Each structure stands twice: as C-alpha cells, then as structure tokens.
Amino acid sequence: MSVPTNTPGDRGASEASVSSPPAEPRFVDSVSLIAGREITMRLRSKAFLISTGVLMLAVLASVVLGSLFGGQSDPTKVAVVGSAAESVAGNEALEAVPVDDEAAGEQLLRDGEVDAIVVPDASDPLGITVIGLDQTPNGVVGALSVRPSVELLEPAAVDPGLAYLVAFGFGIVFFMSALTFGTTIAQSVVEEKQTRVVEILLSTVSARALLTGKVIGNSVLAFGQILAIAVLAIAGLMLTGQKVLLGGLGSSVIWFVVFFAIGFVMLAALFAATAAMVSRSEDIGSVTTPVTMLVMIPYFLVVFFFDDPTVLTIMSYVPFSAPVGMPVRIFLGQAEWWEPIVSLVILVATTAIAVAIGERIYRNSLLRTGARVPLAEALRG
Template structure:
C-alpha cells in the first residue's frame, strides 16, 4: 500500500515580490480613481491651452507693425528692424491702406521737407504710431560685452514651469502617500497588511508605486508641452528647452523617491488624519522652497548653482541652469549622483522610522523615539 506524498508548501514570496505587489496595488488604486484621471486630463488640457494661447497672443502683439511705403520711401525702411513694409503704388494708395486699417501707418515723402532732415512724414489714422516713430529715430549703435542667450520673459516662464510642476507633483503624490499611511493606521488595516507583507516592503511599494505615477504624469506634461510647441510652430523654443526638460524628468524621478520616503515616514508617526499637519509641514516646506527660490532668483547664478547641488532643490535648479547654458557638461551628472546617494540615505532612515512607528497607535510618536527604536 503506497503512502501519499505530502504536498509541498508554496515558497514564501521574496522581498522584491512583496514590494512589487504593494506597488501594483498603489498604481491600480490611483488609476481606477475618477478624481485622479479627471484632474490629470484637466491639467494636461490647461497646459496645452496655455501654450496655444501664448502663441496666438504672441503672434498678435509681438509682430512688427505694417507700414505702407511708396517707391520713394521703400529704401529708407529696407532691412530696418521693427517695421513690416507694405508696398503701395503712390501716396493716395498708401493713405487708403491707412484709412482701411490694413496698415498701422504710411511713410510718405514730405512735400515741405526743407526743415525735415529725413524728408519723410509718417501718416497715421488716429494716433501717432510710437513703434514706427521709434524705429525711424536715429540712434547710435549699441555694443554689448555679454550677449544675452535667452530673453528675460522666456527665462522666467521656464523657471516658473519647472518649479510649478515639481511642487505640484511632489505635493500631490506625497500627500497621497501620507494620507493612505494614516488611514491604514487609523482603520487598523495596516495590521492586516503587515501580517502578509514586511514593513520595509510596504514602504518600498508605496514609494515605487507613487513614483511611477508621478513619473508618468510628469512625462505626460513634458510630452504635451512638446506637442503644443510643435503644433504652434515654436520650434525655436522647443530646441532651447528640449534637453533641460529631459534632464528635469530624470532628476524628478530620483528626487521624488527621496521626498516620498519622507512623506511616508512622517505620516507613520501619527494615527489620526487631523494630526498630519504638524509632521508634514517640514516636508512641504522642502518641496515649496525650491519653487520660490527659482522664481525670485532665476537670474542669480550663485543661488542657482547652490540649488543645483542641494538634493531637495536640484530637480529644479539644475534644469534651469542647463536651460540658461551656465552649467558645464559634467555638473548634471555630479548633481544626479549626489541626489541619488541622498535619496538612498533618506530612504534608509525613512524605512527605519516607518518600521518602528507604523504599528504604534494612540499618541504621536516622537521622531527621536522612532530613530532609537
């Protein structure tokens, strides 16, 4: 009589499998949320609309004024910056173009030009066109010792964009991690989760899952911005920001891991949602400070240089420096290494805090107690 062979017990999942399982849970939960989908779509539409509107108004208000010229005055404005000449057969035709508002002004010979050094008169309909008069004014040539590489307006917009995207995405997904952590402690669901998943795997899964979501959203923003610039014909701007945007996405991924570990560790210290403000405020300050620094000091090379090597501000400071062309080729690599090492160290400390405080309910756990165990 044969004895039945005992059934083999299934192998325990590894740390990596536990982590990926939690990460998959975090991603699927957010992706299935209507609020997340709607907010993401609305944000992408607003970004695309902003690019299109800026292009339309830029073409409308940034183009040179049209000026009607006759054969006698055509050579005077040939190659002159700030004027778009429109040929007219004679004085009457040029005046008619002004009357019909097809041009801003007309440049005609002055019949009484004895006291007029230029020998021409500007004809307008209701008011003197200051742009045309300024373009015709005689001014000495200007020599700049340092030619500007980018305009003040574009530099401010790019700095604002990097700072705003970093702050918005970090606060959105960081707050999600913190909120889920506190809710799991408050509802005692974390006890069930930790009966099947180690604490470090639970923390790592939360960080990885939300990092994937943050990276996907940031990459979508970058893709929409590129599409908007291509569609609106702003290829020059795209050429300037293409490489800095790619570096920004890379820096953001590593930087968010650092911040996500801090959000989760800080939230694990409390057991009630109303207590999260006190523990999350320092982390939120670290997220918002780079935004304000890059807005107020986007023209200060010293401040930007310091920002590009501080882990919390490097995801904003270094891409801005790359856009301005003030960073050497090796600087983003060095900054990224510093950021990665910092993220590894902060994640290790955050895992220690999370592991020692996530099961402690009741009063708020002090940071010193969590570190000492």
C-alpha cells in the first residue's frame, strides 16, 4: 500500500495557507454590509413603519386641506329663459342651462339639476329676476351683482392660507424624518458601545466603514421615505384636480427631495458623532441636543415666518435650514433660477466638512467608555 508523501514545496504551500490571516474585507464590501444591516433592522421596526404611516397621513391631510382652501369649485348651474342668457354669458361663476320657458326651468330647479332660474323682467333695473326654490340663492345673486373694479398694489402670488399649508408641510416632513432617523442612528451607536459589540465590529471593519455604512443605510431609508411622500403628494394633487397647485408645487417638491437627501447625510453624521461621545442611553439627549436644535429651528421658523421674505431668504442659504427655506421660496415664486443652485453648492460643501469632522469625533470616541468624552478631546484624538 502506498502512503502519500508531501514534497517540500507542498508542505511550504500548506503551511503558508494555514498561517496566512484571512483577507481583510474591502471598504466598499464593509460599507454595503453595514448599510444593508441598518436597512433590514429599520424595515423590521414597528416604530419606523408607524412613523412613516403618520407622515403619509399628514401629507394626505395637507393635500385635502389644500383642495378645500385653494381648490376651484365648479360653476353654479342656473336655468336661463330667453334674453336672460345675456346676463349670465361670460360669468365664470355661473353655467347657463337654456330652457324654453319658466315652467321648464322650475322643473329643473325642483329636480335639483340647477340652483336657480334667471328670467327676463322689464320692471327690474337689471332686466332680470332670480328665482330660488326654498331660500334666496345668495351665490347666484352675488355672481350677478355689479361689483366695482378692484386693484391691488402688491398682489399675493399665492393664497396665504395655502402658502401656510405648504410651508407647514415641508417643515413637518423635514422635522419628523430627520429627527426620527437621526435619533435612530444615535441610539444604535450607543447600544453598540454599551453592549461592547462595537469592539467586535472594529476588529473586522474600520470605524470609517462603520460610520459610512450607518449613514448610507439610514440615508437610503430617509430618502426613500421622502420620495414616497413626494409621489403621494403629487398623486393626491392630481386626483383632487389641483392642477394649478401641482404646477407650482411640483418643482418645489423636487428641490425639497434633492436638498433633503444631501442635508440628511450631514445631520446623520453629526448625530452618529455626538452619540459616540457617551456610553449610556440616558446621555443621548444631552449630547445630541445641539443637532436636534438644528432640526427644530427650521421647522419653527418656516411655520411662524412663512410670509416673511427676509427670513425665508436667510433660511434658504443657511445649510441647516436650506432644505425647508429654499423649496418654500420656490413655491412662492420668490427665488431666482440660480438661487437653488448656489444654495445647493453651499449645502454640499458644508456637508463635506460636517462629515469629515463627524468621522473624526466618531473614530476618536467610539472605544472610549465610561464618562462622556469632551468635544475637544474627541476632535484632538
């Protein structure tokens, strides 16, 4: 019986294969793995699904209220007899339904097909008489009344009530999405430090890959949520027949999605970095308060100063409030074509700086447990 033997070369290759350490995963592979883990965990979270549902309901409510405040109602139908049709012709608030005589108009009125009858009357100064069923048709009377011409020195491009609803909608969506996902990232970072899981993770991947994966994973979810809300809002406007509003709101919604996608990356990095400075869940609020204020301030400013062009202009260029301020200005027609581009460039540059600073704080604080890491030490390393 023959016994297999190994040549010196085979033994060397075998020993080399045994002693060589496993290949370190590439940065891209590590980031994609961590990002996928973040996305999977959030999609299984009831809190995420509930918050998304609440935002969807808020958007639907805004669309419905917008249709009530800014929507255009159909013209009122009135039966007209003979020469009375001349008084109704050209009136956008009324739709004339010609009838042969007053009796035919009365039948339509009783059947509910028209709201009033307009008949010629030689004794009346206007030459017509309006006939109602059981009460005075004030809408028809008002539409037929002679009104003086009205001029406005500074006509508003958008109805103030509608402008408030749009501003409130942008503000609440930005506030809820940024705060929800930012808090989720902060809690995830502290939980990994508290359970010492981060030590195992850092033995396999770098701190930069871990932070990048968390930011990208949650940014994808936040962007997907905002995109779904934008599609829902546009579809709701189309279904409710608000074509005029859709024409003005469509471009502002697109810009809001673009600004939010970049702005959230900045906020996510800051939430993760500040959370890495503590080791207990109870301390998350104290370190993330400055970042939370950066999310809350734009919401309150746009709600209380939606009709102040000066405040909105400042907001549209400040990186932390630009995702809300600039889309509102675009909707109101206050922004020139080049202003969103300039504001976006400022936001991208600020995001790059914030991510670099956040990555440094995150890397220098992640393995330090116990007391809170001072900001100066976290930056110094």
